[in-house]
Amino acid sequence: MNAPVIALEHLTKRYGSFEALSDLTLHIEKGCVYGLLGPNGAGKTTTFKCMLGLARPTSGTATFEGAPLVPAAFERIAYLPERSALYGWMTGAQHLELSRRYFRSFDVARASELLAMFSLDPRKRAGSLSKGQQTALALVLAFATRPDILILDEPASGLDPVHQRSVLDLIIEAAAGGATVLFSSHQITQVERAADHIAILKQGRLILSGEVDELKSDEKVVEAIFDYDVPELNGLASDARVRRIERMGHMLRTFVRTDSAGVIRDLEAMQPKALQTHDLNLEDIFLNAVGERK
Amino acid sequence: MNYVELLRARKVLTVYGAVLAAVALIAMLSSHGQTPHMDINGHQTTSIPISVLILVAGYCAAIIASMLGTSLNRENGGHLELAWTKPISRSRYAAGIALVDILAIIIAMAAALLAIVAVLATFGLATFISADGALAATLLGFGVALSWYAVSQAASASLRSKGRAVSGFAWPVAFALIALSFAPLQTMLHEVVLALNFLNPLAYLSTVAVTTNDHGTSAASGGVLPLTLSARIIGVYLLAAVGLIAALAQWRRLEA
Numbered sequence: 334m335n336a337p338v339i340a341l342e343h344l345t346k347r348y349g350s351f352e353a354l355s356d357l358t359l360h361i362e363k364g365c366v367y368g369l370l371g372p373n374g375a376g377k378t379t380t381f382k383c384m385l386g387l388a389r390p391t392s393g394t395a396t397f398e399g400a401p402l403v404p405a406a407f408e409r410i411a412y413l414p415e416r417s418a419l420y421g422w423m424t425g426a427q428h429l430e431l432s433r434r435y436f437r438s439f440d441v442a443r444a445s446e447l448l449a450m451f452s453l454d455p456r457k458r459a460g461s462l463s464k465g466q467q468t469a470l471a472l473v474l475a476f477a478t479r480p481d482i483l484i485l486d487e488p489a490s491g492l493d494p495v496h497q498r499s500v501l502d503l504i505i506e507a508a509a510g511g512a513t514v515l516f517s518s519h520q521i522t523q524v525e526r527a528a529d530h531i532a533i534l535k536q537g538r539l540i541l542s543g544e545v546d547e548l549k550s551d552e553k554v555v556e557a558i559f560d561y562d563v564p565e566l567n568g569l570a571s572d573a574r575v576r577r578i579e580r581m582g583h584m585l586r587t588f589v590r591t592d593s594a595g596v597i598r599d600l601e602a603m604q605p606k607a608l609q610t611h612d613l614n615l616e617d618i619f620l621n622a623v624g625e626r627k
Numbered sequence: 628m629n630y631v632e633l634l635r636a637r638k639v640l641t642v643y644g645a646v647l648a649a650v651a652l653i654a655m656l657s658s659h660g661q662t663p664h665m666d667i668n669g670h671q672t673t674s675i676p677i678s679v680l681i682l683v684a685g686y687c688a689a690i691i692a693s694m695l696g697t698s699l700n701r702e703n704g705g706h707l708e709l710a711w712t713k714p715i716s717r718s719r720y721a722a723g724i725a726l727v728d729i730l731a732i733i734i735a736m737a738a739a740l741l742a743i744v745a746v747l748a749t750f751g752l753a754t755f756i757s758a759d760g761a762l763a764a765t766l767l768g769f770g771v772a773l774s775w776y777a778v779s780q781a782a783s784a785s786l787r788s789k790g791r792a793v794s795g796f797a798w799p800v801a802f803a804l805i806a807l808s809f810a811p812l813q814t815m816l817h818e819v820v821l822a823l824n825f826l827n828p829l830a831y832l833s834t835v836a837v838t839t840n841d842h843g844t845s846a847a848s849g850g851v852l853p854l855t856l857s858a859r860i861i862g863v864y865l866l867a868a869v870g871l872i873a874a875l876a877q878w879r880r881l882e883a
Binding site for chain 1: 630631634638705706707708709710711712713714715716717719882883
């Protein structure tokens with residue numbers, strides 16, 4: 334197992350009596366694309382701020398490649414904040430110049446490519462750009478330094494579907510090049526497409542984390558379709574192997590913890606018209622974890 | 628040097644330069660056909676001490692210092708995520724900002740002095756300017772502008788917004804404190820006003836007349852603070868240093 338590039342140990346952040354982040358421990362390995370999910374107010378942005386020193390953790394530590402964060406490390410770390418931190422009165426070109434002056438690794442040609450990718454006019458003032466264009470400009474700044482570690486808070490926020498896809502491609506491309514990416518998003522399909530690991534936060538607590546493929550295969554969904562209304566389940570709902578059952582008209586969806594083959598046999602005995610088994614999708618995992626499923 | 632602040636200071640100086648040029652131009656145009664005449668308070672005067680001109684330029688520089696004195700506060704207005712994720716320390720970042728601002732204050736003071744001298748020259752009065760107390764006035768004039776900048780930074784660095792309000796409000800407060808020092812107050816109240824005036828950069832400048840005696844020694848007369856000219860100069864730079872340190876300490880401890 335590789336040493337973690339980012340290690341958060343028992344990170345806690347309190348604002349007065351409100352605990353925004355509670356005892357978060359997370360290890361992110363090199364080359365990972367780590368998706369941070371959670372409802373609004375779950376603590377995602379607080380996590381980013383604490384790990385980057387933008388907010389002081391109440392307790393706990395954040396280390397990068399085993400060492401506490403020092404300013405020089407930002408030469409290799411790019412951060413995209415959730416809320417635009419651009420200077421409204423400065424043009425895109427001036428923002429690029431600002432980055433160029435601070436980052437030795439700033440790649441002017443790459444910045445031009447990215448500006449073209451997001452159809453941005455660098456002569457325009459940041460304040461005159463739409464929210465999506467501001468996000469795009471911030472992404473240009475983040476990716477133009479070719480960082481080893483990317484921390485992106487809602488990187489597709491406000492972007493149109495075409496550019497949302499471009500962002501995912503950039504993330505995947507960066508990871509393929511060896512970069513480590515930690516990003517948050519409300520759009521689960523984006524996370525599902527790009528992330529190989531996820532962590533789910535709820536009310537400041539980590540409630541689930543792991544490799545996406547493993548989490549998906551941890552549970553099976555067995556869908557049975559009947560010609561008639563779903564029959565009596567003969568105790569299947571309270572079966573220890575089954576976590577939850579959903580009835581939708583003639584369809585029965587059974588979320589199976591263990592022994593899916595046994596559950597399938599039981600369902601086959603009910604003589605459904607069709608029976609199929611598949612892994613959970615990320616939306617199921619997320620909704621199960623945060624307990625929002627109706 | 629901080630690039631964002633460089634752009635910001637350039638904008639401020641451009642406006643300032645335009646206003647200064649316009650005022651100087653109007654003054655020059657109004658000089659048409661007049662002959663040089665020096666009469667101050669009914670007395671014929673043979674020279675204009677440059678120290679007076681420098682102190683006026685110091686006031687002008689203090690206006691620029693006031694405009695730039697909320698630069699740390701402006702970073703706190705939603706830009707810290709960008710400012711603090713650069714590969715330099717917060718102190719160095721803030722020092723870069725302060726360096727640009729201080730250079731802009733120097734430029735503003737020099738430009739004001741040049742404009743005043745240019746106007747006097749069009750009136751044919753340039754030859755009356757004497758170099759009396761130039762060094763002391765320069766130190767004091769710049770010190771006042773610098774301490775105004777530092778006090779503004781200290782008062783606004785930790786605020787999320789309202790920096791401009793602090794900057795604007797500071798002027799009437801500063802003048803009110805000076806006015807109160809001349810008001811017939813109870814002794815204790817007068818002491819309080821006096822103490823507050825030690826934190827008021829304009830108090831170090833108010834009603835100062837810098838003169839040079841036959842031995843070449845500069846001295847200040849009058850004023851709000853019971854200090855010699857040397858003490859005023861030292862005091863104003865101490866105030867600037869304390870203000871800058873306080874501003875930096877607050878700003879470094881902020882959270883984005």
